[in-house]
Amino acid sequence: MQAAQTRFIVRGIPTEHAQALRSGGHDAHGQAPLTSVARGLGNPCRHCLQLIADGDTKLVLAYRPFSAPQPYAETGPVFLHQADCERYEADHLPAWFAHLAPALVRGYGANDWIVYETGRVVPGAELADACRSILAREDVAYVHIRSKFNCFQCRVERG
Template sequence: MKSLPLRLAVRGIPTAHAQALRQGGPDANGQLPLRAVAQGPGNPCRHCLQLIREGDEKLVLAYRPFDHAQPYAETGPIFLHAADCPRYDAEALPAWFAHLSPALVRGYNAADWIVYETGQVLDGPALDATCRTLLAREDVAYVHIRSKFNCFQARVERGLAPQGGA
């Protein structure tokens, strides 16, 4: 019997958090998000995981993708569309992630601590396979993808198994 490939669950940051930031809530450093106009192609929104169009308004802020502060809870800069956008929720990485070069990946355990030997620097086209390999490990609960500037891009988890039978 052939095993099914591991499914991925890729989601943007939680909608409630994005909305709070858009409404003037503080970022991870306790500061108000800055408003700016997107310039050039390198402005990914961490909620919809799409690129913010040049000329559109964006928020620039510090983000910590963890529920609480602890030694491995890194904080870094991110962008958000200033206007509402739909949260990304899919079984695949956004196509533009293939252009992250290099990208950083780290596996984390259920206690939100880095599983050290999982850290890698790689080119975007290798992200999908690397996430699947890391998530196949029992000691890895989820994976973070970051840019070469250490900006958080997305959290990747194991997807749900297919429903139903033959």
């Protein structure tokens, strides 16, 4: 498959996960999400994949972006809008991802294990090309994008 022709789809975390957490459901560590007031521009919501506005309330919680625990199922901190928002689903990355400096990107196999040769650290502006080239590999089922702090941002699949 030619990488340049690989189409992809980007989605925020499932709405049922976001709604359960907003309703007091436990996070991946079995704890209730914390609430905090967003300050500055570094507060991306993993459901709508937009930045939470300065002054808005956010949930802070541990998220495991895999369906089951296993050695590669990294769990880490994420933010969510406390208020309802619309799940992101599009054939392109959110525009603000271009400002991730840098971002981590890597592919996973169908068994949810990292495909090691795919791991990259790239400027945000190069993320779309990196996703296309990783998804062009037949041994990759999906891609995760993470911040430079290793915080999960979103999952990218073939479109």
